Structures are given as structure tokens and as C-alpha cells.
Amino acid sequence: MKKWRSIAAGAGCFSLLFTAGTVPVSASDEITEIPEQSIVYWSMWEDDEPQADVIREAAEAYEEATGISVEIEWKGRKISDLIGPALDAGEEIDLFDDDYQRMIQDHSRYLTELDKMAETMNYQTHIMPILREQMKKWNKEQLLTMPYQPYITGVWYDRELWEEAGFTEDDIPETWEGLLKVCRKIKNSDSGLNAMTCDENAVDLLYGYQLARYIGQDAVLRVIRNGTWDQVPEALQAAKDIRTLFFAGYMSKEAPAPEHEGQNEIGNGESVMVLQGSWAPDEIMKETDSQIQWGFFPWPAPAEGKDGTEGVMIGAQGFGITESSEKKQESFDFAYSLCTGEYDMKMTETVNSIPADSDFTQWPEAIADARTYLENMTTPYMWAAGLERSEGYKEEIREELLRLVRLTETPEEFIAHLSEITG
Incomplete structure (x- = not known):
């Protein structure tokens, strides 16, 4: 049995808030016991890519803080073809990632609506405004994915x-x-x-x-x-x-x-x-x-x-939580730790990408010349x-x-x- 500290996430329910390897404490400092469990995460990355190194580190920190392991299957870019058939066949998958637009437009039927969980963490204020606008536009104002590693073309x-x-x-x-x-x-x-x-x-x-x-x-x-x-x-x-x-x-x-x-x-x-x-x-x-x-x-x-x-063209990768998952909140908390704070910055530094967390305004030097153009962009393009x-x-x-x-x-x-x- 592992012990973890929890915070109120709304009337009658509790949610783990995991940020930068620390476990927050509620006003009552309540300690709850939960059994050993794991999140099953299918990743769009190969296991030897630098993004995978950051994700593995975040998963280890999450397990150390919560006792919940993250079982990662590295599927690579073919995940967009694999995820639907796997879920249709009853495969137990809690979390997956892919291009954020493709997830919303091609796989929305498999995704959990995240607005309530996001609201408890004030998460939507961390999302780059143009990404938030695009996601809402594509799916009737619902938040279905958590963008990370944004990019400009x-x-x-x-x-x-x-x-x-x-x-x-x-x-x-x-x-x-x-x-x-x-x-x-x-x-x-x-x-x-x-x-x-x-x-x-x-x-x-x-x-x-x-x-x-x-x-x-x-x-x-x-x-x-x-x-x-x-x-x-x-x-x-x-x-x-x-x-x-x-x-x-x-x-x-x-x-x-x-x-x-x-x-x-x-x-x-x-x-x-x-x-x-x-x-x-x-x-x-x-x-x-x-x-x-x-x-x-x-x-x-x-x-x-x-x-x-x-x-x-502005885009991002995105995390999505499956509608069939029995660990929706835990999956959200783990994804949140990668889309904001310490591990968002580690991703940014490791692969010279745009920060996903809008609290961070410093871009890596390698791509900094594109920042002005993104700020002046008024017509967002899709890929190609x-x-x-x-x-x-x-x-x-x-x-x-x-x-x-x-x-x-x-x-x-x-x-x-x-x-x-x-x-």
C-alpha cells in the first residue's frame, strides 16, 4: 500500500495534483491510502528519442510521488493508425498522444472531455491561447487534449x-x-x-x-x-x-x-x-x-x-485520456506534469521546442527568431x-x-x- 497526499478537486471528490516532483498538501493535510496501480500510456515516440527521456523521467517522478506507475508502450508515429483498432478491440489504454489536431478530428470518439479536471487546476490558463482557440473550434468548445511541444512551420x-x-x-x-x-x-x-x-x-x-x-x-x-x-x-x-x-x-x-x-x-x-x-x-x-x-x-x-x-502553421502534440479509462484523474495529473512546470521546461530544453506552458516566455535560442512571426500570426494554418x-x-x-x-x-x-x- 502506498500513501499519497491529495487536494480537493470539487465537491465530494479528490484529485492528485502533481507538479515538479512534489506532492501538494490540502488544507486538512489528509492522507489517503490507495492500492498499487498503474496508468497504461501509449506513446507517439520511439524509446530512443530525446522526448522519451523526458517522459521517462517524469513517469519515474510521478511514481515516486504517488505510488502509481506509468506503463509506457513506445508506438512511434504509427500510433494514429494503431490506437483506434486497439481501443475498438477492448485494449486497456488510459492515455495516448499524437498530433493534437489529428487526435481531436480523427479520434474524438475515444477521448474524455477534460474541462472539469482542467478547471480544478486552472489548466486552461497555461495553454497557448492560439492552441486553445483551435482545439475549441475543432470540437464544439470541448477540451479533449492537452497540448505539449508546440511547433511553428x-x-x-x-x-x-x-x-x-x-x-x-x-x-x-x-x-x-x-x-x-x-x-x-x-x-x-x-x-x-x-x-x-x-x-x-x-x-x-x-x-x-x-x-x-x-x-x-x-x-x-x-x-x-x-x-x-x-x-x-x-x-x-x-x-x-x-x-x-x-x-x-x-x-x-x-x-x-x-x-x-x-x-x-x-x-x-x-x-x-x-x-x-x-x-x-x-x-x-x-x-x-x-x-x-x-x-x-x-x-x-x-x-x-x-x-x-x-x-x-502552428501545431502541437497532445495527450488524450481515453473514455474507457478507469484512471482518468491519475492520467490527467501525469499529463499535466508534462504540459506545465518543470518537465515542460525540460522538454523545451532537451529538444529546442516552444514551451507548452504559457507561463514560460523564453524560447530556446535555436528557434527564437520565429517568435515574432508567431506573435504576429493572424491566420493559423494546418499542416500543409x-x-x-x-x-x-x-x-x-x-x-x-x-x-x-x-x-x-x-x-x-x-x-x-x-x-x-x-x-
């Missing part, structure tokens, strides 16, 4: 290579035409540098951003839903634009490369820019054993486009402006995009094939 560049290519901060492009000018200058210089690079898993990001700049994200979603690619001239123009980056030699000859190999060209001093999420700087420096002073700017906008650089939101469509559009940028099909053929897929 845009163009990351090596400041030293940027200067080596003859640019200053005044040359940061805000328009598509300006980006092409920068790429052209790098390609024609004696630096030997590639202007840009990308991985296979980010080609949808390139096209999604470009199309959304022309017509806005809501219109992108309508095109996907209705399959009207061949009826939207901007869809063809966006395809031509992205293909130009590869056809004109502005992209590395190795791009689109297998995962991480393209973005690592920056750490190896071969390429200057990459469009990716804010996890990329940390991954690149660790995998290439490099130290880089990073710059950032949002994806530029065409002169005749609807959206400008106020449109930025929503190209992944059509079930079963993600892989098909990526295959078509890979053919487009590898120059094995024309923009016209690309649009025709997308119309066939979704028409």
Missing part, C-alpha cells in the same frame, strides 16, 4: 550560409518573386551552395503553403473535399511554382531526399534553406553534430495571392494547409507531388490526376 536558414551567399536580414523575402530572386542569386554565385532542400515527407508542405497563399486555407479544404482541382486555376499555378524550384535548380539535386537527408544538408554546409517545422533545427544539429545560428521567415506570398505572411485532412488521400497526393517535383509529370498532368483521385 516556415523557412529555416543558416545565418552564416545566408551571409556567405551575400545576403543580410534586409534580404529576407516576403513575396514569392523575392524568394525566386534569392534562390537565383545563390544558384548563380560562386558559393557552391544549394538555395533550398527538402525531404520526401515535406513536399506536401511546399505545395500546401503555395496553394493556400493563392486562395486561402478554407478554399484549399473545399478543393480537396469537392475534387475541383481542374476548376481552380490557382491549383495549377501553385503546381507550376513548386515545380520551378526543382526545374530551375534552386532545390538541391538530392531533393526530395529520404527523411532527414535533405534537411541535414544544412548542417553539412551544403544548402541554405528548408521549409519545415520547428523541430528541424534541433534534429539537424544533433544528426550532423553542428552548431548553427538559425534564422526564420514564413513562406512568402505571390503578388496576386489572398494570404500573406500573417498565415503561419489541410492537404492531409482527406482520409486516405495523404499518400496519394504525396505520390503525385513526388512525380511533379521529380519532373516525371507536368503540372497539367498533376492536376488531372488529383481530379481523378478525388473527383
Whole structure:
């Protein structure tokens, strides 16, 4: 039997509040005995990733404070495909994590509404306001997930290579035409540098951003839903634009490369820019054993486009508690310890990510250049402006995009094939 201290969490019930490895004491300092028990947590991380190290440490501290162990199963990124069938089959899972938007939009039927538990801890004041707004928008004002490790998406560049290519901060492009000018200058210089690079898993990001700049994200979603690619001239123009980056030699000859190999060209001093999420700087420096002073700017906008650089993709991972769990409060308390306080800061420091707890205003130096753009963002984008939101469509559009940028099909053929897929 383990003893733990509890605090009032509402009329007639008690809740564990676990923060930074300490167990809080209620006004009555009541001590309650509970039997040995555990939380079953399916994680989106692999067990050798740095995020896993922070989670393991938090789990050990939670068990030491409460006597409740956290049984972690490291499922990796395939968790989005695994969690539904497992829960449908009656698998006992208390807690899982994944992209916070995907959890709400694809797995909401499995998730517990968290507002009451969150209210007792004043948790919602800790959530970045834009993340809170998005979550409420996606699910009728209910809080279904607890975001952590937020990220922003845009163009990351090596400041030293940027200067080596003859640019200053005044040359940061805000328009598509300006980006092409920068790429052209790098390609024609004696630096030997590639202007840009990308991985296979980010080609949808390139096209999604470009199309959304022309017509806005809501219109992108309508095109996907209705399959009207061949009826939207901007869809063809966006395809031509992205293909130009590869056809004109502005992209590395190795791009689109297998995962991480393209973005690592920056750490190896071969390429200057990459469009990716804010996890990329940390991954690149660790995998290439490099130290880089990073710059950032949002994806530029065409002169005749609807959206400008106020449109930025912001996202996060999220913890969700299953409706079938018999340890909802315990699961919430453990997740809370990772989304706020000490372990949120450890996650931030370990992987150079944006703090999840809005009480923390200091960003890691590696990604600090993006903070101003996030604060000025007024149009939140989804990943690839929503190209992944059509079930079963993600892989098909990526295959078509890979053919487009590898120059094995024309923009016209690309649009025709997308119309066939979704028409």
C-alpha cells in the first residue's frame, strides 16, 4: 500500500495534483491510502528519442510521488493508425498522444472531455491561447487534449550560409518573386551552395503553403473535399511554382531526399534553406553534430495571392485520456506534469521546442527568431494547409507531388490526376 497526499478537486471528490516532483498538501493535510496501480500510456515516440527521456523521467517522478506507475508502450508515429483498432478491440489504454489536431478530428470518439479536471487546476490558463482557440473550434468548445511541444512551420536558414551567399536580414523575402530572386542569386554565385532542400515527407508542405497563399486555407479544404482541382486555376499555378524550384535548380539535386537527408544538408554546409517545422533545427544539429545560428521567415506570398505572411502553421502534440479509462484523474495529473512546470521546461530544453506552458516566455535560442512571426500570426494554418485532412488521400497526393517535383509529370498532368483521385 502506498500513501499519497491529495487536494480537493470539487465537491465530494479528490484529485492528485502533481507538479515538479512534489506532492501538494490540502488544507486538512489528509492522507489517503490507495492500492498499487498503474496508468497504461501509449506513446507517439520511439524509446530512443530525446522526448522519451523526458517522459521517462517524469513517469519515474510521478511514481515516486504517488505510488502509481506509468506503463509506457513506445508506438512511434504509427500510433494514429494503431490506437483506434486497439481501443475498438477492448485494449486497456488510459492515455495516448499524437498530433493534437489529428487526435481531436480523427479520434474524438475515444477521448474524455477534460474541462472539469482542467478547471480544478486552472489548466486552461497555461495553454497557448492560439492552441486553445483551435482545439475549441475543432470540437464544439470541448477540451479533449492537452497540448505539449508546440511547433511553428516556415523557412529555416543558416545565418552564416545566408551571409556567405551575400545576403543580410534586409534580404529576407516576403513575396514569392523575392524568394525566386534569392534562390537565383545563390544558384548563380560562386558559393557552391544549394538555395533550398527538402525531404520526401515535406513536399506536401511546399505545395500546401503555395496553394493556400493563392486562395486561402478554407478554399484549399473545399478543393480537396469537392475534387475541383481542374476548376481552380490557382491549383495549377501553385503546381507550376513548386515545380520551378526543382526545374530551375534552386532545390538541391538530392531533393526530395529520404527523411532527414535533405534537411541535414544544412548542417553539412551544403544548402541554405528548408521549409519545415520547428523541430528541424534541433534534429539537424544533433544528426550532423553542428552548431548553427538559425534564422526564420514564413513562406512568402505571390503578388496576386489572398494570404500573406500573417498565415503561419502552428501545431502541437497532445495527450488524450481515453473514455474507457478507469484512471482518468491519475492520467490527467501525469499529463499535466508534462504540459506545465518543470518537465515542460525540460522538454523545451532537451529538444529546442516552444514551451507548452504559457507561463514560460523564453524560447530556446535555436528557434527564437520565429517568435515574432508567431506573435504576429493572424491566420493559423494546418499542416500543409489541410492537404492531409482527406482520409486516405495523404499518400496519394504525396505520390503525385513526388512525380511533379521529380519532373516525371507536368503540372497539367498533376492536376488531372488529383481530379481523378478525388473527383
